[in-house]
Amino acid sequence: MSYHRTRAIILRKTDYSNTSVVLNALTQESGRLGLIAKGVRRGGAAYETEPELFTIHDVVFTLRRNGVMGTLTESAVIDDMHGIRRKVDRFWAASYMAELLLDLTAEGQPLTEVYALAAGAFRGIARAQKVAPHVFIFEMGLLRLLGHEPSMAACVECGSPRKRAGAVAFSALKGGYLCKDCRRTDPNAITIRGSAAALMQALGKSAQSSRRADGAAPARADRLNIDRDSARDLRRALNHFFTFLRERPSKTLKYMQALYR
Known part of the structure; x- marks a missing residue:
């Protein structure tokens, strides 16, 4: 039996018994895993504390043969993310991000x-x-890293450059901007403000430059000033895109919408 040590973000926690829980965690080196924390609610030297949602831990675990389910043997808190649980908007934003990762x-x-x-x-x-800029940068960064970044500089069908002024069509099916002539290729394309399209393009670049290997918070997000109308349209476009990719709407979406009113 081999032991693995890495850092992990707790995305989901499910009761397994009176004393044990199953954690779904995103780890730094092994990706997303299911980990059984046996006896964690009894306390003991192996667990500093019961892992809470969205916290970051230094963990030691063993893996089963399938490579995706293991047993947590040690856990120590690196970042308790206390601030997330202090405000409702932060909690629902974190829940939404965890849902996307899962x-x-x-x-x-x-x-x-x-x-x-x-x-x-x-x-x-x-x-x-301001929670919304952090969520936007995370979403665009996740799309980029998973190979789904929308193309907004030019029409994804004919290649004509996007005009800066006026409303534009955004297609989840095609993966980005559609010009007026090509919009007919996707009847389900939605219309968004040109400012929202430009914001999507800019945030894609910001997500790339803000990402740090040490997992530090992106300072640029705190300096972003997004007008309400553009934020609403960008939120609508990303909802449209993620619903298409996941083939179902977000469970936390109704709570997230309050951030953009």
């Missing part, structure tokens, strides 16, 4: 860059006055 990442697949992005985003939200 739905869009495969178990047992190394995701070092995704871990760094997520750790920075959770840390940013834990102290943020």
Whole structure:
């Protein structure tokens, strides 16, 4: 039996028995895993404390032969993310990000860059006055790292450059901007403000430059000033895109919408 040591973000926690829980965690080196924490609610030297949602831990675990389910043997808190639990908007934003990670990442697949992005985003939200910019940068960064970044500079069908002024069509099916002539290729494309399209393009670049290997919070998110109308349209476009990718709407979406009113 081999032991593995890494850092992990707790994305989901489910009761397993009166004294044990099953954790779904995104780890720095082994990707997303299921870990059984046996006897964690009894306390003991192996566990510093019972792992809570969105916290970052230094963990030691063993893996079963399938490589995606293991047993947690040691756990120590690195970042308790106390700030996330202090405000409702922070909690629901963190819940939404965890939901995306659970739905869009495969178990047992190394995701070092995704871990760094997520750790920075959770840390940013834990102290943020404005939650929405951190969520937007996380979403665009996740899309980029998973190979789904929308193309907004030019029409994805004919290649004509996007005009700066006026409303534009955004297609989840095609993966980005559609010009007026090509919009007919996707009847389900939605219309968003040109400012929201430009913001999506800019945030994609910001997500790339803000990502740090140490999982530090992206400082740039705190300096972003996004007008309400553009934020609403960007939120609508990303909801449209993630619903298409996941083939179902978000469970936490109705709580997230309050951030953009």
